[in-house]
Amino acid sequence: MVSAWFRVGVVSAALLFLAVGEAWAKTVFLGGSQTAGWKYVGGFSDVVNKAAVSNTTAKILKSLNSVIVMKPEKVFILEGINEIWSPNASILSRYREILRRIHQGSPKTVVFVQSVLPVVNRPDLSNDKIRELNDGLRALCAELPGCVYIDLYSHFAVAGALNETLTTDGVHLRPDGYKLWHALIEKYVSLPNEELQRPEILAGLAGQPGTAPTAN
Numbered sequence: 001m002v003s004a005w006f007r008v009g010v011v012s013a014a015l016l017f018l019a020v021g022e023a024w025a026k027t028v029f030l031g032g033s034q035t036a037g038w039k040y041v042g043g044f045s046d047v048v049n050k051a052a053v054s055n056t057t058a059k060i061l062k063s064l065n066s067v068i069v070m071k072p073e074k075v076f077i078l079e080g081i082n083e084i085w086s087p088n089a090s091i092l093s094r095y096r097e098i099l100r101r102i103h104q105g106s107p108k109t110v111v112f113v114q115s116v117l118p119v120v121n122r123p124d125l126s127n128d129k130i131r132e133l134n135d136g137l138r139a140l141c142a143e144l145p146g147c148v149y150i151d152l153y154s155h156f157a158v159a160g161a162l163n164e165t166l167t168t169d170g171v172h173l174r175p176d177g178y179k180l181w182h183a184l185i186e187k188y189v190s191l192p193n194e195e196l197q198r199p200e201i202l203a204g205l206a207g208q209p210g211t212a213p214t215a216n
Helices: 004-023 057-062 088-105 127-143 175-190 199-204
Strands: 028-030 047-049 074-078 112-113 146-151
Touching: 057 088, 057 112, 057 199, 074 088, 074 146, 088 112, 088 127, 112 175, 146 175
Parallel strands: 028 047, 028 074, 074 112, 112 146
Antiparallel strands: none
């Protein structure tokens, strides 16, 4: 008969193995269902995807410690569409707190804030408000250490709205949408942060969205 202590030990070891495995991850994805979709289409290996359906910046804040303790090299965030009904100032305030807490708890982590994607045929959602939020995210990253803003919006937009060929319902992406997204962030995901700061790499990223990280 297997003792209770032995069973507890086996379970504890399994949980420790999982925790250590995540702790070794260099890259973490945070966001809502759009980011969660990477789990089904593939595209990036060695990434811990902590995105969740119906996620918000408030929910990310509540679970942020589980990311900070991993001390990842990179964190990619795409969030905002699930709370675009609330004031942009409130969303930006929560973003600021997310960035502050990551930098405080894991100062070597670079956070890549991806712009909120446009929508199409969704009268309940405003592209004007999304663009305004993205302007705020760009400005926020410019003033905070360890933050890089990546412009996805302009690459997904046609006439100011989401390219209809890339979406299933005006918000969520088809496989071709993920292919475009992959092309836009692949170098940011794959290259070490110190390489992203090298002049020759910066030159190669000149035509890419966003701003390469600077030393802080």
